[in-house]
Amino acid sequence: MSVDPNNPIPIYQQITDYIRRSIAAGVYRPGEMIPSLRVLALELTVNPNTVQRAFETLEREGLIHPRKGLGMFVTRHGATSAQSQSRTAVYETFVQGIRAGYDANMTTRRIRGVFEQAARDVATEVRSAK
Amino acid sequence: MSVDPNNPIPIYQQITDYIRRSIAAGVYRPGEMIPSLRVLALELTVNPNTVQRAFETLEREGLIHPRKGLGMFVTRHGATSAQSQSRTAVYETFVQGIRAGYDANMTTRRIRGVFEQAARDVATEVRSAK
DNA sequence: TGCTGTGCACTAGCTTACTAGTGCACTATA
DNA sequence: TATAGTGCACTAGTAAGCTAGTGCACAGCA
Incomplete structure (x- = not known):
């Protein structure tokens, strides 16, 4: 590290x-x-x-x-505590992003689309890092 | 405000x-x-x-x-600039959350599940606020 | 031409957060 | 029993960020 x-x-x-x-x-x-x-x-x-x-x-x-x-x-x-904490951290981050989307007048569909793209991008990024 | x-x-x-x-x-x-x-x-x-x-x-x-x-x-x-900027902001937030998930050894499937729950929660929250 | 409302520039103070320095009490081990 | 390795407590300096105060130049309008 x-x-x-x-x-x-x-x-x-x-x-x-x-x-x-x-x-x-x-x-x-x-x-x-x-x-x-x-x-x-x-x-x-x-x-x-x-x-x-x-x-x-x-x-x-x-x-x-x-x-x-x-x-x-x-x-x-x-270990389990850390995992559940990591999960809540991820959850909170997502909530924050979704809220920002709604605040900016984005539709649910559009927000979902943005997430899908982010998921794809990070996935390929992780794969290539291996 | x-x-x-x-x-x-x-x-x-x-x-x-x-x-x-x-x-x-x-x-x-x-x-x-x-x-x-x-x-x-x-x-x-x-x-x-x-x-x-x-x-x-x-x-x-x-x-x-x-x-x-x-x-x-x-x-x-x-207007269009603000919208696209909002979109990138949402995107960046999602990327951050997904990365944190991978770092904590979560599977893609599990990360997706967390997002779905967040989406549901925020949706109902927004609906009830109207 | 004066008045009012605009953004803008400069300074200054303040608070807060972060990092570093240093010494102490405790435990295991040879 | 001495030594080396642990976490911990206390202090202090430093840096950066944020907010406030205040005055100036410009534009419109009566």
């Missing part, structure tokens, strides 16, 4: 999203330890505190929990 | 979006003048400069153009 300082999305959130996705995708499994503060900070050339902030939100979300002196571990239900 | 100061989206952008949507929806037609800086500022209880900033972006987008001493007028192709 890498972090883009120029991205308007703050670094700590980029890290949060990345770890959450990794847990959802099964890269880090329940009971496993995720990379430590300093390891991540060193790898991303970022202050440990920035990583810490990402950990806080993930802990608040119930995806990871700390074991004193050891590290952060993926929660028992971390 | 009203403006929400607590909304994380900055006020000037809320105003920008509102006017853009209004032009796309045909509330303000090509050749017509849109409400002036001070009128909008007074109505929204906001500093004229904040409205001014909204005007700048709309002018940069080619939706409105100024006539000295008179006001801001909707461009000849303002």
Whole structure:
């Protein structure tokens, strides 16, 4: 993974999203330890505190929990929680897009068409990235 | 219209979006003048400069153009431009959501399902608002 | 020709968010 | 028992973004 300082999305959130996705995708499994503060900070050339902030939100979300002196571990239900959270995030994004469409006086049919095109485009993009 | 100061989206952008949507929806037609800086500022209880900033972006987008001493007028192709811009905005939002889905290891089928549900939810929400 | 309404430019203050620096308490392990 | 690796708490600086204040030049109209 890498972090883009120029991205308007703050670094700590980029890290949060990345770890959450990794847990959802099964890269880090329940009971496993995720990379430590300093390891991540060193790898991303970022202050440990920035990583810490990402950990806080993930802990608040119930995806990871700390074991004193050891590290952060993926929660028992971390994977399923992460998946359902990812799902709601996707859902919210779609709702936002659809609302914007209606606000701009687009028809349901037209909005659907835009989604289909986006789906095709991203699908080919993902396929070619493999 | 009203403006929400607590909304994380900055006020000037809320105003920008509102006017853009209004032009796309045909509330303000090509050749017509849109409400002036001070009128909008007074109505929204906001500093004229904040409205001014909204005007700048709309002018940069080619939706409105100024006539000295008179006001801001909707461009000849303002309506169609606004519509196509709204369309790209919706498209980009969808792309973002779909990408997030793939990143979280969701299948294409599942992503589609989430969209369908969002579409249904927003549709009923819009219908009941009428 | 004065008055009113228009956009525009300049400055300034403020708040908020983000990142960095640093030290401390805890655990496992040799 | 010493050492190295963990998360965590506190402070502080910095940067950027947003909003407000104010005055100026221009156009129409009575």
